[in-house]
Amino acid sequence: MTELLNKIGKQAQIAAQTLAQVPTSTKNQVLCAMADALEERTPEILEANQADLADTTGLEDKFIDRLTLTADRLAGIADGVRKVANLSDPLGNIERGWTTDSGLEISQKRVPLGVVGIIYEARPNVTVDSAVLCFKSGNAVILRGGKEALQTNIKIAVILREVLGAFNLPKDIVQVVAETSHELAQQFMRLNEYIDVLIPRGSARLIQTVVAHATVPVIETGAGNCHIYVDETADLQMAIDIVINAKTQRPSVCNATEKLLVNAAIAPDFLPQIAQALASSHVEIRGDEQTCQILGDQVRPAQPEDWDIEYNDYIIAIKIVDGLDEAVSHINQHNTKHSEAIITTDYEHSQQFTQQVDAACVYVNASTRFTDGFEFGFGAEIGISTQKLHARGPMGLKELTTTKYVILGQGQIR
Amino acid sequence: MTELLNKIGKQAQIAAQTLAQVPTSTKNQVLCAMADALEERTPEILEANQADLADTTGLEDKFIDRLTLTADRLAGIADGVRKVANLSDPLGNIERGWTTDSGLEISQKRVPLGVVGIIYEARPNVTVDSAVLCFKSGNAVILRGGKEALQTNIKIAVILREVLGAFNLPKDIVQVVAETSHELAQQFMRLNEYIDVLIPRGSARLIQTVVAHATVPVIETGAGNCHIYVDETADLQMAIDIVINAKTQRPSVCNATEKLLVNAAIAPDFLPQIAQALASSHVEIRGDEQTCQILGDQVRPAQPEDWDIEYNDYIIAIKIVDGLDEAVSHINQHNTKHSEAIITTDYEHSQQFTQQVDAACVYVNASTRFTDGFEFGFGAEIGISTQKLHARGPMGLKELTTTKYVILGQGQIR
Structure with a gap:
């Protein structure tokens, strides 16, 4: 041999x-x-x-x-x-x-x-x-x-x-x-x-x-526990469009979004809207305690391990965060360093997010699904590296x- | 723990x-x-x-x-x-x-x-x-x-x-x-x-x-079984200066030359000269059969494993080759992909050597000792990578x- x-x-x-x-x-x-x-x-x-x-x-x-x-x-x-x-x-x-x-x-x-x-x-x-x-x-x-x-x-x-x-x-x-x-x-x-x-x-x-x-x-190559953070200044319709696209356009692939972080200030307004859109797309929602309080029986409670799982399926977990610092810190603790996005209209927030989040691809106001050799214009792709060498x-x-x-x-x- | x-x-x-x-x-x-x-x-x-x-x-x-x-x-x-x-x-x-x-x-x-x-x-x-x-x-x-x-x-x-x-x-x-x-x-x-x-x-x-x-x-990082090939068109005095420098200026380091390949056409002329210079610098010579024939009891016969050893010492092994193709092929078979040099006055030979030799650094008419972050002008060095990634x-x-x-x-x- x-x-x-x-x-x-x-x-x-x-x-x-x-x-x-x-x-x-x-x-x-x-x-x-x-x-x-x-x-x-x-x-x-x-x-x-x-x-x-x-x-x-x-x-x-x-x-x-x-x-x-x-x-x-x-x-x-x-x-x-x-x-x-x-x-x-x-x-x-x-x-x-x-x-x-x-x-x-x-x-x-x-x-x-x-x-x-x-x-x-x-x-x-x-x-x-x-x-x-x-x-x-x-x-x-x-x-x-x-x-x-x-x-x-x-x-x-x-x-x-x-x-x-x-x-x-x-x-x-x-x-x-x-x-x-x-x-x-x-x-x-x-x-x-x-x-x-x-x-x-x-x-x-x-x-x-x-x-x-x-x-x-x-x-x-590969593993993608990707997040979208919806900032308190986000255009909510843009946030809905991007979340639905990133979650449902092709859920089985590594650049599909698995987790949604929502700023507490807009959660009462935004969560019912995104929950409805996700339901229309047959996406199961798992929520942290605050999300469950707002959405009631539309969601099942997320378990601690949910924050680390790559579902590759019609499932998303939602967490409410107090602000950008908590969002960045949650992402850096749980992500697989693949693709992360912020939806915001605030310049400072966009800067802080792209500077502090540790991932191969960090997005402002776009779907994580663009992490792809063809979409990047490379014309081909042998894989998506999630390590830092080479x-x-x-x-x-x-x-x-x-x-x-x-x-x-x-x-x-x- | x-x-x-x-x-x-x-x-x-x-x-x-x-x-x-x-x-x-x-x-x-x-x-x-x-x-x-x-x-x-x-x-x-x-x-x-x-x-x-x-x-x-x-x-x-x-x-x-x-x-x-x-x-x-x-x-x-x-x-x-x-x-x-x-x-x-x-x-x-x-x-x-x-x-x-x-x-x-x-x-x-x-x-x-x-x-x-x-x-x-x-x-x-x-x-x-x-x-x-x-x-x-x-x-x-x-x-x-x-x-x-x-x-x-x-x-x-x-x-x-x-x-x-x-x-x-x-x-x-x-x-x-x-x-x-x-x-x-x-x-x-x-x-x-x-x-x-x-x-x-x-x-x-x-x-x-x-x-x-x-x-x-x-x-x-590290290992360096580095070669110098002396082409039949080489300036022999330059070849002697470079070989002595590359072998003896600091023999314990990875960019020191360990092997000398000599074109058969100039071997009878060059070998006695380089042997004398190496002897003056207290370098032990190990030779292939032809080298031993030319230099007699100034050298001891090289063993097969000699071609793969990094001596890090005042020792060099010399092999006679028929031409550039044999030199390139011997180097690609035995080197550690660190630093390799050709001494030549022929343009085509310089091109073929730099194109075909597989190593981090390929030299024409210079000592392998230059493979170094400071000599390269980087101002610092954390090591010399001998792998190809990153x-x-x-x-x-x-x-x-x-x-x-x-x-x-x-x-x-x-």
Whole structure:
């Protein structure tokens, strides 16, 4: 098993060295050819996918839905690949440069990370998406997806690798780990000799497992216990529109709002209005003591653990706060450092909130749902980083790269 | 024990929130007052240091030397603190900003990491240095140093904390972990709830232990198996000067050169010259087969493991290569991705080397010894990152920070 992983790792490292020198125009041609191949070979992929779907005993419907491919979905995936071809290539950019007192010319140049490991669940779209984002950013990728999607993933990899081969590029730029045991996953997370970065994509549980067991540097993505604070100066209609959007437009994702903090001064006026709007959208409300007093039996009492839960569902918890200080302090204590918003018409309050709240994305008068690589204009997204090292917030192609210093001298010694 | 660490962690987190809002001018005043206090209270610090030095049974001389403070050394440390006061503050800088199609104004603003954990050996200078660099970059710091320096570290922390208190700042901006058991160190590395980043500073062994056991994100620093490749077009006198400087100016540090690769075409001419220069500097040579053939009994044969060892000593291993491709491939296989140099007069070769060698710093015609925060002009250094995430190469104040996105809207929803 260790032997298998070492072989895969070494192959990836060698392939990455070649890929790092491939010009952007070639990479874009390859991406378009990959998109075409995925469409042309749809029947083969669907056949492999059917094999994976042959036994779905005990799997949830949501799980099966994510695992299932159709011709339409594949066309959408192929279109995504073409969009990556259109993104600008961050590699080779000189981030900064200067000449030292000793006359050395230093440039900090953007280069690939090298080998990226992706650990994810049974979602074939993540296979394609991760492979092409890593490819465009000059990285070899090792994909370790959920075992339920293994046949589909292997077939997709075969197709992408054949395209790489047709362009005389090393096929090992894209590799799928075909053995899906728990033990192998553990070893994969400790393959420091060959893997430069590990990105887990999926549920909070998957991510926590990777963080707990990996020795390879990890980019933590995902969990979002996001808050909206409605200030006493807020435009209440704007507050209602934003809360409803942030909670209900897509409740299952990490940038959906989970908690509503309301200034005590406007609570008696605002709470009945927002409660009605939430009820119309079938959102369950859990309230702190004061909220329950105002809203009565429209709400059930929130438990202490409610303030830390990411519901990912049609549920919201509401807390009344005395003012901005309490709101900031509650958020900094309970948030997952993802996305936080204030609704206000007060300039000072907007400043204090954006300065003091500790999160990847801090909003004034907008929905937390905008925390997204596409909405940010990055054109793609490999995930939303909730850690502070390397990348914070939506990660696009640039966040899949690193830099190196190139130093040109004329014989300098110390 | 867990209770102690949770308490320290929580205190650091609260202190960090206050520190994040402190203006640069105040921080600089505090730093100058810290420098003064360290000098004024030299007798107290030396007394604590003597207590640590009371029993040095079994410790190496080098170890004792690093642990020992004198009035002169303390004056030097205080001067270092004043220099940090003079550095420009990276916080608050807007790294980039744009307006999205939906009219959101996004700015990416530089902010502190939050709480930084430092794990290091019995070197009291690292206590001061880490504390003030973290302070200037807006981070609370938790210092876990070697147990042999505990009394000194506690005394230094008391003094720095009193200065913080005198400026009405939270003393918990600087905390020393006073219990130095192995078990506590292990728990410290897994304190994800409170520590944002862990930086090990010290030996390769210390760093590897932290990488293997930490779940908190780690910035890996240190190990340097650095190479110089002497191209067939090199100015041989320049090559000799650079090799002697890179090997002997300070052999114990990570940016010292450990390996010399020589193009076969110039080996018969160059090797006797460099061997003589190395002999004059008391450097032991270990050679591959061809090197041994040319230099005879001036060298001992290199063993396979020699190509991966960081000697940190007056030892160098020499290998003859057929050309640039072999040099690049040998370096990428054996280096620690720290600093690599080519000596050449050929433009194409300089380009190929800087493009293909995978390392934090790649040099043309200069000594690898320049990989250093001060030499780079950063004015300070918390270490040299050899990993690819977050920071690569010398890390100054900017590398002790992260960013957050501030998004200003007018009621936008998706």
